[in-house]
Amino acid sequence: MTVSIKAHSVGLRYRILRPLTLRPKDKRLLKTGGTISGSGRRQHVQALEDVSFELSAGDRLGLVGSNGAGKTTLLKMLYGIMEPTSGTLSISGRVDALFNINLGFRPEATGRRNIELRGLINGWTRRQIEEAMPEIIEFSELGDFIDMPFKSYSQGMAARLAFSVATTLTPEILLMDEWIGAGDAAFQKKAGERMNALTGQAGIVVLASHNDKLIQRVCNKVLVLEKGRVKKFAPLEKKRA
Amino acid sequence: MTLKEVLKGAVEEIASGFRRYPVWVALAHESIGDQHRRTTLGPLWLVLNYFLFAGAFVVVFGHRNEIENFPAYVATGLYVWLLMSEAINTAVPLFRREANYIKGTTLPLFVYVMRLAMQTVIRGAYSGAGWIVLMLFLVQPSLEQWLMAFAGLAVIVLALPAVITIFALLGAFFPDFEFITSNLVRVGMFLTPIFWIHGNDGGLRQMLYEYNPFTHFLAIVRQPIISGELPVMELLLCLGISAFAWVFAFFLLGVLRKKVVFVV
Numbered sequence: 101m102t103v104s105i106k107a108h109s110v111g112l113r114y115r116i117l118r119p120l121t122l123r124p125k126d127k128r129l130l131k132t133g134g135t136i137s138g139s140g141r142r143q144h145v146q147a148l149e150d151v152s153f154e155l156s157a158g159d160r161l162g163l164v165g166s167n168g169a170g171k172t173t174l175l176k177m178l179y180g181i182m183e184p185t186s187g188t189l190s191i192s193g194r195v196d197a198l199f200n201i202n203l204g205f206r207p208e209a210t211g212r213r214n215i216e217l218r219g220l221i222n223g224w225t226r227r228q229i230e231e232a233m234p235e236i237i238e239f240s241e242l243g244d245f246i247d248m249p250f251k252s253y254s255q256g257m258a259a260r261l262a263f264s265v266a267t268t269l270t271p272e273i274l275l276m277d278e279w280i281g282a283g284d285a286a287f288q289k290k291a292g293e294r295m296n297a298l299t300g301q302a303g304i305v306v307l308a309s310h311n312d313k314l315i316q317r318v319c320n321k322v323l324v325l326e327k328g329r330v331k332k333f334a335p336l337e338k339k340r341a
Numbered sequence: 342m343t344l345k346e347v348l349k350g351a352v353e354e355i356a357s358g359f360r361r362y363p364v365w366v367a368l369a370h371e372s373i374g375d376q377h378r379r380t381t382l383g384p385l386w387l388v389l390n391y392f393l394f395a396g397a398f399v400v401v402f403g404h405r406n407e408i409e410n411f412p413a414y415v416a417t418g419l420y421v422w423l424l425m426s427e428a429i430n431t432a433v434p435l436f437r438r439e440a441n442y443i444k445g446t447t448l449p450l451f452v453y454v455m456r457l458a459m460q461t462v463i464r465g466a467y468s469g470a471g472w473i474v475l476m477l478f479l480v481q482p483s484l485e486q487w488l489m490a491f492a493g494l495a496v497i498v499l500a501l502p503a504v505i506t507i508f509a510l511l512g513a514f515f516p517d518f519e520f521i522t523s524n525l526v527r528v529g530m531f532l533t534p535i536f537w538i539h540g541n542d543g544g545l546r547q548m549l550y551e552y553n554p555f556t557h558f559l560a561i562v563r564q565p566i567i568s569g570e571l572p573v574m575e576l577l578l579c580l581g582i583s584a585f586a587w588v589f590a591f592f593l594l595g596v597l598r599k600k601v602v603f604v605v
Contacts, residue, residue, distance in 0.1 A: 114603040117514065180447045183599045200445035208375045217371065220364045221446060 103193030103272045103303035105155040111186035112148040147173045148328045155304050162315035163308035165325035171308035175275050196271030201262045207251035218265045232268045240264040256283050274302035351595035358451025365452050369459035387467035402536040413479040417563040418535040420472040426526045428461045432505040433512035433519045440605040458501045489571045493561030500583035506590035
């Protein structure tokens, strides 16, 4: 099967649920992404509108735009967390996402048990978990701590474990909300190498980032979003060093 | 959204939820373990809690009570009530509690439903051990009585995922629902015939008895133990209520499943 992503006039509109309240209206909401329409308790957010692009095997797409432009929403839609409310989106290939990599680690469970649980949540089979376990433990450099409760880990150890679990299996389509890294300088280097390998091996990569240099280095196409609409979708011209 | 889309969505949601059973089985066990990990008695606290609760009810309401075998009547009614009320109370905030997962993973909503159903069953099994001990001590039911009572419990367990789905979805879309439900459950404990019985004299008391659905769910477990009879009418009624709950849950899930991510 060839990996591909085809988005045609994709849009996402949802209603904001607001409880009845006597408090003054919270204007902070207006600073969030997308366009807000309606008033009172019947307000809708148009988070994405008329978004079209096509990606095929080998494409590395950089998602660019200011905060609230719709980058994360588009990533979540590609991952399947949200469904478009208009247009069509067809995806061929196994999609995996590297956002919320710290999600779901249980403080009372051991590192080993947390790897099992994360694997199950990610949709891995028992066999895949068993096969990946030694590599995850080795890469995370946790040693004997792997059988200690997660709550006993330092922040760096927890980050190393989360990174190792999240980057072990290579997906066909990889979605990233910013480049991820973890641990001290030595581990950062190792993590960087793994991220490079991961983006090299995946069929399609979609990377949302504010880091122009990173987008230049990793991507061959760029999609600029502004208030939920596509401002530009084009091949990326590599800047000369 | 057409009816076909609603049905298709609900089938997909429930089927993929069942397919991901290793996730909800593992998470339910972890949650039960976490709740009791640092305690000396562990999940045996659930048995002790039940004994204390049942004992208090028997002592407080048993004085000059004319109900036949009142301790067994109360202990069984209380066991079933606690099982159902706990499922309802914990179901209402379910999706808001799991908001990070819902917004960060592609796990079907039904995984969270089944996880809570599994947790309720595990917790119910612990307090159920206490109930069995009490019944052996108070009634010494025959094998036939046990089988009939467990058939009643099975009907309740089968209805649990549907009930949890309904309450969790309503709780996600109507935040006030949590307070409404917790108040109703608190009041419901006294409006449900856990420690009282109607006297066939009509009036409000008899209406509360007849029209309260919980009455019948209590009866399908309690009557076999107390009187040794299978309450056929109540059993059929409970099966009907459960079937209706499943149809309603199915419909709600089909309509609302993709909207939950925006409201939690």
